[in-house]
Amino acid sequence: MQPFDPAPPRDWMDERLEGYLDGDLTPEETARFERGLRRDDWAAELRRAASIRDGLRALPLPECPPHVTRAVLREARRRARAEWLHRTREGLTHAWRLTARPALAMAVLVALVVVAALVTRPPRPAPARAEVEHALAEVKWTLAYLSEVGRQTGASVHRDVLDAHVFGPMHEALGAFAHDPPE
Amino acid sequence: MRIRTLFLALILLGPTGAVHAQDRLEDAPGYVDLRTFEAWFDASPTLEVSVKGPLLRLVAEASRYDDPDLAEMLAGLRAIQVRGFPLRRSDFDEVARRASEMADRLEARGWDTVIRVRKDDEQVDMHVKVQDGRIAGMVVMVVQPGYDETVFLNIVGEIDPEQIGRLGRKFNIGRLEDW
16 A cells, blocks of 8 residues: 655745756655656646746857946956055054054154254253352453553553653653753 | 144254354354463462353343443343463463463454553453454453462453443452452
8 A cells, every 4th residue: 555645735846846957956855846747737837847948048148248348347347446445545554553653753752852952951040149249240340350451551551661762752852952942 | 734744843943953053152253262271370260250141141130220331231242251370470481471372373363452561570462353343352361470460351242442441440440359
């Protein structure tokens, strides 16, 4: 006595029709599908599906129009370039943040410190009032000394040069003239 | 943009260092380094005056109320320096010879001789440096035996000898320690 084997439902058959034609079903599904072909008009349905498949395979492959090919390739290159730039920019930004920016910041800081050290001097403490007073006394003494040097030098020149060699002989000559004027 | 601004600031700051270097007192035409004279003596100076830079400006301001003429004169100066040394009579000839040589070197460098006195026990030289029609410096060398009778003096800046003489006569000369 044969075991009872109900026919697979119609939608089950419909879902596996193309798979059966392409040989994609499992052995159990293939056996069950073939049992389902014995009823209704599944055999005619199968033949119709196989005919459509064979007709489609026989059709010539359509060629892509050249302008479509160019547009597609252009878009593909554009997208590839954009992707490359995006990755490169991200990489540089990452490197900049990690190394170049801190290094440049340090270099600028060092340069600023060097320039500041060269240009500015440490602030000198303001002289105390007593120091200023003492310096003023020194300045006045220096001016007095200069004036005294000039005075003494002038007196020396007057005494040693003018009196000795000019006024003295002139006085003597005038005195001799007064006492003994020429006739 | 920020980096460009930063480099511009560095470029602007750079020349200020050069300008500062050019303003050194030692480079002034009327300046003479008195350490040259210190090398002639074994002893340290018995008299030392060094008023320059900010201290000189403060001295000028301090005298403005009591003596405006003095303040005006000091405002044109950059330095006043004096060194006094003890000199034995036995060393007079040697120091006098060196002072004469220094006077010759100053003349060779464009200093004009104002006073030159030569005696057996006294030698006086006064020179002025003229630049652009103005006196930019004065050097006085007095060589005389005594405790602090040998004096070397340098004034740097715009000098008016008449003004110095007029102002100096107001102050009584004595020993600096007594001031």
